[in-house]
Amino acid sequence: SQTIHQWPATLVQPVGSPLSLECTVEGTSNPNLYWYRQAAGRGLQLLFYSVGIGQISSEVPQNLSASRPQDRQFILSSKKLLLSDSGFYLCAFLMGETQYFGPGTRLLVL
Amino acid sequence: DQQVKQNSPSLSVQEGRISILNCDYTNSMFDYFLWYKKYPAEGPTFLISISSIKDKNEDGRFTVFLNKSAKHLSLHIVPSQPGDSAVYFCAASRESDYKLSFGAGTTVTVRA
Numbered sequence: 001s002q003t004i005h006q007w008p009a010t011l012v013q014p015v016g017s018p019l020s021l022e023c024t025v026e027g028t029s030n031p032n033l034y035w036y037r038q039a040a041g042r043g044l045q046l047l048f049y050s051v052g053i054g055q056i057s058s059e060v061p062q063n064l065s066a067s068r069p070q071d072r073q074f075i076l077s078s079k080k081l082l083l084s085d086s087g088f089y090l091c092a093f094l095m096g097e098t099q100y101f102g103p104g105t106r107l108l109v110l
Numbered sequence: 111d112q113q114v115k116q117n118s119p120s121l122s123v124q125e126g127r128i129s130i131l132n133c134d135y136t137n138s139m140f141d142y143f144l145w146y147k148k149y150p151a152e153g154p155t156f157l158i159s160i161s162s163i164k165d166k167n168e169d170g171r172f173t174v175f176l177n178k179s180a181k182h183l184s185l186h187i188v189p190s191q192p193g194d195s196a197v198y199f200c201a202a203s204r205e206s207d208y209k210l211s212f213g214a215g216t217t218v219t220v221r222a
Contacts, residue, residue, distance in 0.1 A: 043213055097159070
């Protein structure tokens with residue numbers, strides 16, 4: 001069966017510090033992968049998606065970037081965090097016509 | 111530009127009764143519609159979906175109805191149970207890339 005992992009679960013970072021969030025998927029090969037963010041009290045917004053290694057599409061202009069160095073690994077990064085980057089970050093993979101989500105990373109930028 | 115809208119931020123229902131959650135969309139190109147359930151500090155869990163070529167899909171206590179002419183879908187939960195208390199998100203995608211557009215969510219509270 002397919003599983004999706006995200007880490008860390010929680011992260012508190014100072015403004016201006018770098019960021020690296022990792023997502024890995026097991027039990028499937030070459031899945032479409034997605035990064036979403038949920039700001040407090042709001043719905044989920046698509047940030048990036050990838051259809052394969054090294055292939056990244058950015059959905060909204062922002063302070064973040066994404067990379068896919070391996071088939072089942074998706075990384076969300078920032079060189080310098082802003083206060084507005086705080087939120088709940090979710091990774092998802094596509095199976096059939098449905099996306100399945102990981103447990104999420106809560107990021108607080110102070 | 112919010113393409114998927116859930117206009118009711120909250121819903122309170124008595125245990126055993128029906129919960130009806132509503133969702134409207136603006137993009138007629140959407141092919142696929144999904145409902146997710148989410149608890150605080152957890153990832154969304156997939157509940158049920160419906161293709162644009164259908165008008166109803168049922169899975170146990172959950173039924174989704176799609177009215178394409180009105181660009182409206184609804185989720186019925188019957189009977190409602192205490193464990194159903196959560197935030198429910200409506201989402202839509204296109205077959206070309208399956209990128210999801212989400213509504214803002216409806217918080218359901220099931221009262222004993």
